[in-house]
Amino acid sequence: MPHFDLGALAYGADYNPEQWPREVWRDDVRLMGEAGVNLVSLGIFSWAQLEPREGQFEFGWLDEIMDLLHEGGVRVNLATATASPPPWLSLAYPDSRPVTVDGVRLEVGARQLYCPSDPHYRALSVRLARKVAERYGTHPALRLWHVNNEYGCHIDQCYCAQCAARFREWLRARYGTLIELNRAWGTAFWSQRYGDWAEVQPPRRAPSFPNPSQGLDWRRFSSDTILDLHRAEVEVLREVTPDIPVTTNFLGFLPGLDYFRWAQEEDVAAVDVYPDPAGAAPHLEAGMVFDLTRSLRGGQRWLLMEQATSAVNWRERNAPKRPGLMRALSLQALARGADGIQFFQWRQSVAGAEKYHSALVGHVPPERSRVWREARDLGQELRGLDFLRGARVKADVAVMFDWHSWWALSQASQPAATPLLPVVGAWYAALRSLGVNVDFVHPEADLSGYRAVTLPQQYLLTPDAAQGIRAFVQGGGTLVMGPYSGVVDGDDHVVPGGYPGLLQDVLGAWVEEWAPLQTGEAREVRWADGRVTPVTEWTEVLHADGAEVLATYEADFIAGQPAVTRHAFGQGHAYYLSTRPGAAALTDLLRGALHGADVATADLPDGLDVTLSDVPDGQLLHLIHFGPQAVTVQVPQASDARSGQPRTQVTLQPLEATLLRVPADFTLGQLVARPAAVPT
Numbered sequence: 001m002p003h004f005d006l007g008a009l010a011y012g013a014d015y016n017p018e019q020w021p022r023e024v025w026r027d028d029v030r031l032m033g034e035a036g037v038n039l040v041s042l043g044i045f046s047w048a049q050l051e052p053r054e055g056q057f058e059f060g061w062l063d064e065i066m067d068l069l070h071e072g073g074v075r076v077n078l079a080t081a082t083a084s085p086p087p088w089l090s091l092a093y094p095d096s097r098p099v100t101v102d103g104v105r106l107e108v109g110a111r112q113l114y115c116p117s118d119p120h121y122r123a124l125s126v127r128l129a130r131k132v133a134e135r136y137g138t139h140p141a142l143r144l145w146h147v148n149n150e151y152g153c154h155i156d157q158c159y160c161a162q163c164a165a166r167f168r169e170w171l172r173a174r175y176g177t178l179i180e181l182n183r184a185w186g187t188a189f190w191s192q193r194y195g196d197w198a199e200v201q202p203p204r205r206a207p208s209f210p211n212p213s214q215g216l217d218w219r220r221f222s223s224d225t226i227l228d229l230h231r232a233e234v235e236v237l238r239e240v241t242p243d244i245p246v247t248t249n250f251l252g253f254l255p256g257l258d259y260f261r262w263a264q265e266e267d268v269a270a271v272d273v274y275p276d277p278a279g280a281a282p283h284l285e286a287g288m289v290f291d292l293t294r295s296l297r298g299g300q301r302w303l304l305m306e307q308a309t310s311a312v313n314w315r316e317r318n319a320p321k322r323p324g325l326m327r328a329l330s331l332q333a334l335a336r337g338a339d340g341i342q343f344f345q346w347r348q349s350v351a352g353a354e355k356y357h358s359a360l361v362g363h364v365p366p367e368r369s370r371v372w373r374e375a376r377d378l379g380q381e382l383r384g385l386d387f388l389r390g391a392r393v394k395a396d397v398a399v400m401f402d403w404h405s406w407w408a409l410s411q412a413s414q415p416a417a418t419p420l421l422p423v424v425g426a427w428y429a430a431l432r433s434l435g436v437n438v439d440f441v442h443p444e445a446d447l448s449g450y451r452a453v454t455l456p457q458q459y460l461l462t463p464d465a466a467q468g469i470r471a472f473v474q475g476g477g478t479l480v481m482g483p484y485s486g487v488v489d490g491d492d493h494v495v496p497g498g499y500p501g502l503l504q505d506v507l508g509a510w511v512e513e514w515a516p517l518q519t520g521e522a523r524e525v526r527w528a529d530g531r532v533t534p535v536t537e538w539t540e541v542l543h544a545d546g547a548e549v550l551a552t553y554e555a556d557f558i559a560g561q562p563a564v565t566r567h568a569f570g571q572g573h574a575y576y577l578s579t580r581p582g583a584a585a586l587t588d589l590l591r592g593a594l595h596g597a598d599v600a601t602a603d604l605p606d607g608l609d610v611t612l613s614d615v616p617d618g619q620l621l622h623l624i625h626f627g628p629q630a631v632t633v634q635v636p637q638a639s640d641a642r643s644g645q646p647r648t649q650v651t652l653q654p655l656e657a658t659l660l661r662v663p664a665d666f667t668l669g670q671l672v673a674r675p676a677a678v679p680t
């Protein structure tokens with residue numbers, strides 16, 4: 001498998017030169033040199049320029065820009081240019097236009113207008129990918145293939161007749177017989193039994209709740225179908241240019257695509273990350289995606305393929321990144337294992353849908369732009385950080401996450417609407433406030449490399465996943481499981497006999513009944529040490545059956561009954577939370593569980609981001625401060641990672657960062673961080 005290697009950290013942007021006259025191109029390449037740009041993603045939206053009419057190709061302008069970039073020392077991540085089919089394609093082949101859940105066929109004039117099952121779009125996009133690969137496969141600037149763009153960003157499901165036919169094929173392959181499909185979908189209820197394959201449809205708009213097992217299979221099918229389209233391009237690239245690595249840009253926690261599966265197709269994982277600068281904690285929003293991306297390919301280094309230098313254009317209100325935030329988030333990506341920092345886009349458009357999306361070269365000239373200065377300075381700073389490419393982020397702690405469970409949980413008619421990402425985000429934030437590196441782990445992955453595995457809300461657990469979790473705890477692992485987990489199997493069928501059906505022996509506890517709270521409603525739980533803390537959103541009627549009770553409910557019909565339990569099972573321990581505590585109580589519980597699992601933690605002030613990565617002669621300690629108040633951090637035996645000078649105490653102002661070297665046996669238990677003393 002070819003390996004992406006620029007010989008340095010990558011730095012650059014999407015480059016869309018077709019928006020500009022030739023004289024601007026030379027200026028661009030000169031400015032790229034000034035900013036330390038060594039990689040651009042080229043041609044992502046160039047289909048209409050490269051093939052202005054069906055079968056007529058015009059590569060001259062791209063030849064010119066490829067050569068110009070190469071002469072300027074800029075390498076190219078070349079797109080297959082298939083992301084946005086030109087109007088002629090969509091109009092000549094109307095069935096290539098996707099159809100919504102309500103049966104509306106979408107129109108020309110935006111982007112990503114294609115049905116993943118359409119044979120014409122597929123044939124024409126694969127032909128274009130082949131043309132591009134044959135023409136530029138040996139170009140000296142080419143380093144990486146950028147296949148399509150942000151698959152599933154706008155169109156992650158198409159409900160057209162072609163997709164319906166493929167859905168039936170997919171279901172036949174999965175179930176073999178209608179008897180098995182009827183069983184898996186539970187069609188005995190509501191008179192939904194199918195007597196002929198032709199009766200089976202996508203879950204289009206219906207009078208009431210669609211069948212949830214059908215809805216789950218539809219999401220699986222949709223992810224697989226778009227992946228199949230991706231594979232068709234990848235196969236051509238691997239055939240024509242077997243030595244050039246292939247990637248496509250993921251979108252983090254995108255609902256539509258099972259990236260654990262997708263990532264296995266890539267030579268390097270790449271991701272676009274756009275945290276809201278006006279959000280409560282952009283560094284947690286981004287950090288979660290960085291950690292997910294690293295986890296998708298087992299800890300391999302990855303690429304930050306797109307971020308904004310400042311504001312985006314697609315939120316209701318688009319805040320800029322205040323001075324220093326872009327650099328701090330970029331350093332955070334590097335700390336979490338990124339091999340490069342790229343932006344959308346190099347030069348800000350003056351027309352079109354993204355003209356208010358920030359860029360490196362903005363609407364004001366570079367010499368007047370703080371955004372340019374920050375981007376240029378970061379590019380120069382990266383040249384001193386190439387040694388980070390040898391670092392590896394290892395985590396003792398994992399958060400279990402899986403698209404199939406997310407899809408099942410997203411189906412209608414649940415005990416309560418329970419959006420998954422805020423729950424995962426709360427657990428992630430609590431773990432990160434303890435400083436520990438966090439992986440995201442697929443439920444059926446090998447868990448043996450972790451000391452502690454947390455399940456904030458793993459609604460669906462296959463028998464294989466449950467068996468893996470049981471073996472993990474039996475072998476000495478620590479499990480911390482949140483409510484409404486392990487409820488259904490892979491068909492979205494409840495495992496009866498009390499919840500969670502397959503793990504009651506591991507938990508030493510079982511749930512009789514759910515009692516979701518109303519929006520804004522709170523309850524209290526009393527911990528063994530007498531503390532009383534609030535809980536929200538969800539409670540359960542929980543029975544201990546061998547487990548120790550760590551907290552009980554204070555009121556309502558469950559007063560005095562267990563709320564949180566811990567159970568010794570095999571060599572390990574299993575914690576169960578039947579409710580959602582606030583951040584402080586959740587952090588306390590996780591800290592205790594991690595200490596029990598021999599995982600060292602630190603208590604970090606608000607906003608201090610800590611990452612440890614392994615290097616051959618010790619560890620790197622990345623300290624980046626996103627909080628509002630200065631902090632002081634004491635680290636015994638630390639030295640400055642670049643100068644080698646001893647540096648055992650660091651004060652960080654908001655958005656400052658420092659990189660220390662610590663010995664291989666350093667643990668977070670030795671780190672002391674607190675708000676900096678205010679000068680008198």
Ligand SMILES: [Zn+2]
Nearest residue numbers: 115158160163
């Ligand atoms: Zn379709």
